[in-house]
Amino acid sequence: MREAVQPPVSLATAHDAPVQTNLLGRAHEVVADLHQSGAATLVLVVLVGGAALFLGASVWRSLQGDRRGPAAAAIAVQCTGLAAVFVALAYQVRTGGWLTGADPAVLGWFTGHRSDWVTGPAIAVTDAGGPAGTIIAAVVIGAVCSRRARSPIPAVVLIGTVGAAALASTVTKSVVGRARPPIVSQVLLETDHSFPSGHATGAMALLTMAAVMFGYALPPARRVLLLVLAAAATVVVSVTRLYLGEHWLTDVVGGVLLGGLAAVIGGALYTTWMDRTRARVAASLDENYTHSGRSDPTTMGYAA
Numbered sequence: 001m002r003e004a005v006q007p008p009v010s011l012a013t014a015h016d017a018p019v020q021t022n023l024l025g026r027a028h029e030v031v032a033d034l035h036q037s038g039a040a041t042l043v044l045v046v047l048v049g050g051a052a053l054f055l056g057a058s059v060w061r062s063l064q065g066d067r068r069g070p071a072a073a074a075i076a077v078q079c080t081g082l083a084a085v086f087v088a089l090a091y092q093v094r095t096g097g098w099l100t101g102a103d104p105a106v107l108g109w110f111t112g113h114r115s116d117w118v119t120g121p122a123i124a125v126t127d128a129g130g131p132a133g134t135i136i137a138a139v140v141i142g143a144v145c146s147r148r149a150r151s152p153i154p155a156v157v158l159i160g161t162v163g164a165a166a167l168a169s170t171v172t173k174s175v176v177g178r179a180r181p182p183i184v185s186q187v188l189l190e191t192d193h194s195f196p197s198g199h200a201t202g203a204m205a206l207l208t209m210a211a212v213m214f215g216y217a218l219p220p221a222r223r224v225l226l227l228v229l230a231a232a233a234t235v236v237v238s239v240t241r242l243y244l245g246e247h248w249l250t251d252v253v254g255g256v257l258l259g260g261l262a263a264v265i266g267g268a269l270y271t272t273w274m275d276r277t278r279a280r281v282a283a284s285l286d287e288n289y290t291h292s293g294r295s296d297p298t299t300m301g302y303a304a
Contacts, residue, residue, distance in 0.1 A: 040098060046088040053081030075268045079261060086257040093195045093250055094176045103248040110243045111185045119187065122240040126188070126199060129237040131166070134202040138162045141206075145213045153273055158209050161266030165205035165259050169198045172258070178251070185245035196254030197247045203237040204259025205266070212267040216274055234259070 054077075061074035092099040127133065142155030173193035180186070180194045207230035215223035238252040 043088050043092055043097065043099070046084050050081040050084030050088065053084070054078050055081075057081060072268075075264060078264050082257055082261040082264065086254060086261065089250060089254050089257065090172060090176055090195065093178055093254070100248070100250050103250055106242065106249040107181055107185060107245065111245050114187075114243065118243070122243050123188065125237060126240040126244060126246070129199045129203050129240075131198065131202070134162060134166075134206055138206055141210050141213070149274075149277070151277075154213060154270065157266055157270045157273070158206075158213065161209050161262050161269075162202060162205050164266075165201050165262035166198065168258055168262070169196055169201040169255065172196055172254075173198075178248075181245050181248060187244040188246060190246055194247055195251045196258050197238065197241055197251040198255065199241050200234065200238045200247075200252040200255025201259040201262075203234045204256050205262045206259075207231075207233050208260065208263035209266050209270070212263070213270055216271065 057074045057077035061071055061078070089099060091097070138159050139155075142158040145154035145158065146152050148154075173195065176193065176195045178193055178195040180190055180192070183189060208227065211223070211226035211230040215226040218226075234256060238256065241247040241252055242249065
């Protein structure tokens with residue numbers, strides 16, 4: 001009885017499956033690397049482009065003075081630049097991109113340099129810059145500005161700007177869904193989402209708006225000084241969030257960007273309203289002066 005002879009196995013057939021698997025795996029790795037590198041490049045382009053737009057528009061706006069048309073265009077470009085940078089940062093945080101690489105190191109540095117004489121004031125500052133403190137400050141500052149302007153519009157603009165910034169922060173927290181730093185690093189326990197920092201958002205929006213409103217009629221140098229003081233106070237509030245371990249570095253940066261965007265829009269609304277109000281008052285005074293001159297028989301419409 002003859003034994004069945006098996007056909008020889010082709011060497012090509014024996015090695016085809018592992019080779020194809022290796023090639024497919026390598027191809028997937030290359031595609032993934034290209035995708036990640038392309039996304040990182042795009043994020044970098046958006047970040048640099050957005051920052052350039054904002055800075056360029058800020059310089060352009062400062063050179064335009066009181067001309068409404070160019071100033072409105074500059075404000076639109078400023079908002080576009082800030083929004084682009086904020087969205088790029090939020091995407092990086094959502095995907096754990098390269099922009100978040102410094103977050104653990106910064107958090108570790110702050111938690112490793114705590115001291116009792118700093119922790120107490122830091123808690124006081126962070127409490128004052130919380131939602132309740134921000135709302136109270138917005139109401140008080142709005143009331144003062146409305147009293148000076150004899151109109152409720154300044155208070156409405158200020159409170160609306162701060163409220164819109166807070167709402168945008170809350171929505172972004174839910175969309176990004178970033179976890180807080182580890183509980184062991186937190187001085188004050190917080191478990192909601194982390195990006196962006198609500199404290200940084202509220203401080204930036206409120207303090208910048210206050211600087212714009214109080215500095216409206218002041219010389220340019222004093223307006224700049226008020227803005228610098230507002231920025232410094234915002235930095236202090238933001239640093240307390242890092243020191244207390246409540247946020248990552250990119251959280252407070254995102255909050256500053258979002259609060260700045262809200263302040264640019266709110267400041268533009270307030271400035272536009274004030275410009276129109278002053279123009280109406282000036283026109284009314286000119287009209288009254290003209291009528292009074294014409295009705296005075298000693299001047300016959302001319303200055304005495």
